Amino acid sequence: MLYAGIAWTADGYDVELIDAGGDRALPPTRWGAERVPELTRWLGGAGREPGLPCVIVVESTNGLVDGVLTAAGLDVYRADPWVLPERPAFGSVSARALADRARTDLASLSPLTAEGGGQSGRDDDYHDGIRRSASVESALTLAGRCFRHGARDRQEIALTFDDGPDPVFTRQVLDILDRYGVRATFFCVGLHVNALPDEVRRITDAGHDIGNHTWSHPFLPDLTATQFRLQIERTSAAFERSVGEAPTLFRPPYGARTPEALGELLPDGPALALWDVDSWDWARPGPEKITKTVLDHARPGSMILMHDGGGDRRETVRALPAVIEGLLERDLRFVPAGELRAMAM
Structure with missing residues (x-):
């Protein structure tokens, strides 16, 4: 299993991809907001052995990519504030914190669907x-x-x-x-x-x-x-x-x-x-x-x-x-x- 955290910033998105042991599966990457389709394709197969699933985690303050990712058939979860470190005034918590939360306690996150949207369960x-x-x-x-x-x-x-x-x-x-x-x-x-x-x-x-x-x-x-x-x-x-x-x-x-x-x-x-x-x-x-x-x-x-x-x-x-x-x-x-x-x- 791989875990991908997507953090939003003033310029776009930071992505961390880690494995079940907490090690980086690939180096961290940064994506401009205009590259979301490319990011989606990358997440669909990045560093993955055949059949190895990937869980993607976004914060509740990032409602821009979940619709694209779920439409592509990817497994997307939302992390709410009470399971994360404190956010900065502008931007989300780190991509690493999001990926680590999924790796250590996936049950604390909310799965997202196209039908439920980004506020599913809230x-x-x-x-x-x-x-x-x-x-x-x-x-x-x-x-x-x-x-x-x-x-x-x-x-x-x-x-x-x-x-x-x-x-x-x-x-x-x-x-x-x-x-x-x-x-x-x-x-x-x-x-x-x-x-x-x-x-x-x-x-x-x-x-x-x-x-x-x-x-x-x-x-x-x-x-x-x-x-x-x-x-x-x-x-x-x-x-x-x-x-x-x-x-x-x-x-x-x-x-x-x-x-x-x-x-x-x-x-x-x-x-x-x-x-x-x-x-x-x-x-x-x-x-x-x-x-x-x-x-x-x-x-x-x-x-x-x-x-x-x-x-x-x-x-x-x-x-x-x-x-x-x-x-x-x-x-x-x-x-x-x-x-x-x-x-x-």
Whole structure:
């Protein structure tokens, strides 16, 4: 058995591969965020004898690679804070610490699947965070700085895409949007914005809006207020380097909220953009199911959640034309999420 720990950093990912005795199977490696497909292929066969399995471990503050890895059929586990050393303010624990935890106590880690996503097994923490955040969320809403949909009496709707930019799927999504003359909003993660600035410029040059989706797609209940603030600030700075401006909208990974995190959005942080229609494309249920889910639940003012990164998005790309055509048949006009916010205020 081999154990691979993947740590996220300001620049990409550090990987340690150790054997059952705790010795390095291969020298440590470093991968830029633009090389995740290559990293996935490498993990599928790195230093491995025929039939020798490999367990891959990511931290709960790294929600960017698990979807790609599970789609490739690899065994991926999540390590939560209570089984790990203390994290730095920005970045995860070391790749070696992650690999060692899997080697010494695999039962303390949570197996991840495409259907469950990166927060598998954390439903209680998720809902507790949302419950505790209710008063802060209400304050943001009253200030016009939190919304999940626009006005219901206007024939407007917003398509939004999370977890990019991706060098393959973002371009395919952009091509489809261009074909139909549709404007959308892309909530991007800082690691990818930093690694793929040209892809961010493709988005804005095509007339689409951008949003902040944190740096590493963490599960927010596992962040301190300082760690959350750094995720937002570093991502905004990456946007400023690539396109000259920071987003005015923020979407939390998985929709998770905590009062500590939301408190960092007051009084002058980005507005909180949620959604009222989840396409469930992240679970890869098939393009027909994705299309049906959207068309069954969308109505005037809806903000639709889809994904252009963070996993295998071929089903999203295949579903998107039918989604757009179905909504156009209802005489709905596509607008960026920020315009829905303005109409909801």
